[in-house]
Amino acid sequence: MNGRNSLSRLVLVFTICALCLAAGSAMAGVNEDLVAAGKAHKSGQLDQALTLYTKAISSGQLKGIMLAEALFGRAQVYGQKKQYAQAVQDMGQSLEINPKDAYHWYFRGQMKEKMGDLSGAMADYGRVIELKPNDPDAYFIRANVWFSQGAYKEALADYTRTIQMDPKNDKAYFNRALCRQHTGDIEGAIADFDLAIKADPKNASAHTSKANIKLKSGDVEGAIADYSLAIAANPNHANAHYNRSLAYSRLGKLSEALADAKNALSLDPTNMMFQNEVNQIDQKIKDLQ
DSSP, X not given: OOHHHHHHHHHHHHHHHHHTSOTTSHHHHHHHHHHHHHHHHHTTOHHHHHHHHHHHHHTSOOOHHHXXXXXXXXXXXXXXXXXXXXXXXXXXXXXXXXXXXXXXXXXXXXXXHHHTXXXXXXXXXXXXXXXXXXXXXXXXXXXXHHHHTTOHHHHHHHHHHHHHHOTTOHHHHHHHHHHHHHTTOHHHHHHHHXXXXXXXXXXXXXXXXXXXXXXXXXXXXXXXHHHHHHHHHOTTOHHHHHHHHHHHHHTTOHHHHHHHHHHHHHHSTTOHXXXXXXXXXXXXXXXHO
């Protein structure tokens, strides 16, 4: 569900409609405003786009799908300006006119989620699923909201539906693994982290999360191996460096631990936890000298 593609669609819709109208008519002028609004919006000129969309919408000339698309365009501008209540209001009017556009329901759900209206967002995502029951993204989006609410059983079910339709979705495996962790299914979590890695070997977060489980269970060498894979996949993954530092410290390998802690700190210089780790290891090395 790509927002950039929806902007291109708006420009195309408005351009086609403008070409179909006689030059000089009142409606042609409105459509010229819409074409200009779409182009301004696409180029990031949000204030100009908002002015032109509002002018067209307020003209009283727009009806049906054209009015719905104009409201949708203005709602997207409001969303980019973080004026989420106005975006939701425009989308409400747009959906009254065109209630079968799944992307419009998805977009309003996004705006509600940003406002903190999670129940409203869930209702809108539910409508997306009704309209596109075979779209894995629709289930993934709803699963993320379930997860944020701590409804791990429901989230796990939606992630599973996502995976059934999109078996190569590493993010769905990763998030399902987190659900399993939260419900105490550690073996299932490790299996899902492995599936996430199989789908995308460069998923550093999956390597790191799997390593965290090993470190917690006392498999320090195994944890170090997985942290190393995470760092190989993404050398800028600060937490992988930090956590490998902790693992090396447990084995008494203080020089390796210090190097990793310093790497973590260099990637996130304001992180006091990383700074404290550097200081503590530094002190341990001095005490041993």
